[in-house]
Amino acid sequence: MTGAQLLSGWGRTAPTRADVVRPGSVAEVVATMERERRVIARGLGRAYGDAAQNAGAAVLDMTWLRRLVALDLEHGVVTAEAGLDLDALIALILPHGWFVPVTPGTRHVTLGGALACDVHGKNHHVDGAFSRHVESFELVTPGGQVRELRPDDGDLFAATAGGMGLTGVITRVRLRLIPVSSAYVRVTTRRAANLAELMAAMRERDREFRYSVAWIDCLQRGAGLGRGIVLWGDHADAGELPAKLGRAPLGYAAAVRLGVPDVVPSGLLNPLAARAFNALWYAKAPASERVSHEGIAAYFHPLDAVAGWNRLYGRRGFVQYQAVVPDAAADAVRALLERVSGAGTSSFLAVLKRFGAGSGMLSFPMRGWTLALDVPAGARDLAAVLDELDALVVAAGGRVYLAKDARVRPERLEAMYPDLPRWRAVQRSVDPDAVMRSDLAVRLGLTA
Amino acid sequence: MRDAVGSVQSVLLLGGTSEIGLDIVRALVADRATTVVLAARDTARAEQHAAALRASATGTGRHATALAVEVVELDATRTDAHAAILQGIFARPDGIDLAVVAAGALGRAGDDQLLDAAALQLVNGAGAASLMAHTARAMRAQGRGTIALLSSVAADRPRATNFAYGASKAASDAFARGLQDALHGSGVDVMIVRPGFVRTRMTADRKPAPGAVDAEAVTRAVIAGLRARKAVVYVPGSLRWVMLVLRLLPRAVFRRLPL
Numbered sequence: 217m218t219g220a221q222l223l224s225g226w227g228r229t230a231p232t233r234a235d236v237v238r239p240g241s242v243a244e245v246v247a248t249m250e251r252e253r254r255v256i257a258r259g260l261g262r263a264y265g266d267a268a269q270n271a272g273a274a275v276l277d278m279t280w281l282r283r284l285v286a287l288d289l290e291h292g293v294v295t296a297e298a299g300l301d302l303d304a305l306i307a308l309i310l311p312h313g314w315f316v317p318v319t320p321g322t323r324h325v326t327l328g329g330a331l332a333c334d335v336h337g338k339n340h341h342v343d344g345a346f347s348r349h350v351e352s353f354e355l356v357t358p359g360g361q362v363r364e365l366r367p368d369d370g371d372l373f374a375a376t377a378g379g380m381g382l383t384g385v386i387t388r389v390r391l392r393l394i395p396v397s398s399a400y401v402r403v404t405t406r407r408a409a410n411l412a413e414l415m416a417a418m419r420e421r422d423r424e425f426r427y428s429v430a431w432i433d434c435l436q437r438g439a440g441l442g443r444g445i446v447l448w449g450d451h452a453d454a455g456e457l458p459a460k461l462g463r464a465p466l467g468y469a470a471a472v473r474l475g476v477p478d479v480v481p482s483g484l485l486n487p488l489a490a491r492a493f494n495a496l497w498y499a500k501a502p503a504s505e506r507v508s509h510e511g512i513a514a515y516f517h518p519l520d521a522v523a524g525w526n527r528l529y530g531r532r533g534f535v536q537y538q539a540v541v542p543d544a545a546a547d548a549v550r551a552l553l554e555r556v557s558g559a560g561t562s563s564f565l566a567v568l569k570r571f572g573a574g575s576g577m578l579s580f581p582m583r584g585w586t587l588a589l590d591v592p593a594g595a596r597d598l599a600a601v602l603d604e605l606d607a608l609v610v611a612a613g614g615r616v617y618l619a620k621d622a623r624v625r626p627e628r629l630e631a632m633y634p635d636l637p638r639w640r641a642v643q644r645s646v647d648p649d650a651v652m653r654s655d656l657a658v659r660l661g662l663t664a
Numbered sequence: 665m666r667d668a669v670g671s672v673q674s675v676l677l678l679g680g681t682s683e684i685g686l687d688i689v690r691a692l693v694a695d696r697a698t699t700v701v702l703a704a705r706d707t708a709r710a711e712q713h714a715a716a717l718r719a720s721a722t723g724t725g726r727h728a729t730a731l732a733v734e735v736v737e738l739d740a741t742r743t744d745a746h747a748a749i750l751q752g753i754f755a756r757p758d759g760i761d762l763a764v765v766a767a768g769a770l771g772r773a774g775d776d777q778l779l780d781a782a783a784l785q786l787v788n789g790a791g792a793a794s795l796m797a798h799t800a801r802a803m804r805a806q807g808r809g810t811i812a813l814l815s816s817v818a819a820d821r822p823r824a825t826n827f828a829y830g831a832s833k834a835a836s837d838a839f840a841r842g843l844q845d846a847l848h849g850s851g852v853d854v855m856i857v858r859p860g861f862v863r864t865r866m867t868a869d870r871k872p873a874p875g876a877v878d879a880e881a882v883t884r885a886v887i888a889g890l891r892a893r894k895a896v897v898y899v900p901g902s903l904r905w906v907m908l909v910l911r912l913l914p915r916a917v918f919r920r921l922p923l
Contacts, residue, residue: 227668232807271759
């Protein structure tokens with residue numbers, strides 16, 4: 217089944233039209249690769265920019281390839297087709313006492329997308345990125361070969377993890393799960409009045425917790441710059457839950473509470489709204505440290521409760537800027553926040569996390585601090601402001617996240633990703649006829 | 665590829681010696697465009713502009729090797745050749761992100777405009793419409809792109825002093841408005857730019873109207889329009905409201921205005 221469709225990323229900027237093909241089997245993936253000259257796979261379209269767009273060419277909608285192949289509840293290993301999403305997977309495994317080893321801020325991502333972007337979660341400082349937990353995956357190479365790859369298979373594994381789908385089409389993933397005894401997270405909440413306090417708290421105590429994330433009010437300037445809330449978490453033991461929750465410790469309900477219609481005008485999320493929201497968010501947090509129990513969905517995927525929240529930014533959409541800087545250049549976090557809070561662009565909550573060691577050749581995470589912020593698209597000076605942020609990031613030895621990117625200058629890429637030449641060599645050897653192509657790849661000259 | 669903030673990597677200037685058009689191209693190259701195609705009738709002059717563009721890019725260091733500028737011969741009035749020429753231009757592997765339709769003529773002032781009526785229609789009307797049509801076809805096939813038409817406030821309501829020009833601009837302006845809707849959902853955007861009086865070589869012998877702007881002001885408005893994915897851009901922006909009023913004025917009043 218095929219059809220021409222206008223596609224955009226989650227940020228809804230720069231939509232382009234592609235022929236969408238929906239393979240129902242690996243054989244159909246192979247057939248499409250042989251038939252089409254330019255192809256990219258797409259999952260649930262949660263990459264913010266143009267990673268899963270392919271103007272004037274073919275896009276493989278992988279969400280029809282979502283069968284569960286094997287589930288080993290004894291050892292906690294799942295094998296599934298690449299179009300299966302974490303939402304369905306969590307609902308399936310959590311009642312049996314298993315959880316996914318890494319989840320991004322949304323559970324509406326496919327296994328294939330998670331591997332191609334080598335996504336990270338709030339536990340990267342402890343557990344690393346998604347690909348670290350992949351035992352093996354199946355890749356349909358651009359030449360139409362079906363290959364099974366394991367981490368010790370070397371270059372093609374490392375080039376595919378974080379390779380943005382440009383080494384072929386991932387059709388199956390075998391993933392190690394983690395055991396949990398409840399569907400709840402023991403959350404330690406702490407408010408910090410400024411960036412120094414926030415970063416010190418994270419630096420000192422992150423190792424005590426499996427999960428760690430901070431929300432920053434990025435409209436504060438001066439003494440209050442970087443004020444925010446740290447949320448540490450660990451999977452709660454069934455025995456420690458309050459009686460009300462303890463009756464069904466693995467009971468999991470991930471409700472969608474609200475939906476956003478597609479009629480919101482651009483400009484609703486203006487600086488005024490951002491200021492009010494940030495002030496409320498900060499005031500809502502307890503002044504002194506507090507421990508509570510929260511459901512897995514509420515802790516890991518708070519925004520999933522609002523279906524289509526990206527529409528709040530209206531027709532023009534928004535850009536999510538996410539960068540990482542090494543530990544040694546932690547001052548760059550302050551510089552980034554100062555630049556953003558000094559600009560007229562309004563950013564809602566910014567998210568700060570710590571990363572452990574990196575993984576794939578084009579994987580985003582590297583040991584250090586990662587900052588993510590959402591800004592509405594369309595502002596006259598946005599391009600220049602974000603270019604300045606890039607300059608700060610490059611000077612600090614950091615990089616931006618390709619799964620979020622929608623606008624970085626191509627000439628900055630090699631400084632950000634030192635393994636890019638190596639990745640290109642692997643990519644070219646597996647795809648000599650340049651079958652794999654996405655708008656992102658063209659825009660950044662990735663496969664050039 | 666056009667990105668999330670409206671920056672483009674390749675630009676085609678239809679009317680490759682247009683002063684406003686070249687100013688827009690220079691700004692786009694300073695931003696991040698690395699491919700420029702100047703399509704012009706006077707290829708010798710276009711080559712000079714191409715050389716200047718290459719030289720200016722070398723100075724910045726950034727595009728020393730990356731900037732590619734090409735000149736293609738194109739006459740806006742020879743509409744039967746447009747299909748083949750545009751097909752050739754769009755044949756490059758990464759296509760074209762932005763086409764600026766800047767080919768145009770002003771004609772003579774006063775009563776002499778009556779003698780230019782057909783010539784202006786051929787360039788500003790049929791010529792521009794044909795260029796947009798063939799560009800739209802190529803962009804629809806590539807699933808993306810932006811067409812920016814340099815129209816004029818004269819297209820909003822013809823007035824006695826330059827209605828031959830205004831009528832010809834109104835033809836392509838109306839065509840672009842229809843094209844905007846026809847291309848909805850195709851990944852191709854059309855942006856109509858309606859400047860007031862712009863001080864350029866073309867208008868050097870005319871008395872500037874109130875609120876006259878320079879080519880640089882048009883460029884700034886075009887860039888801002890691309891960033892915000894605007895459908896219609898007035899330069900200066902306040903003319904949007906002025907023209908709204910002027911369009912609604914009774915004819916007897918409009919006729920007496922010193923425009």
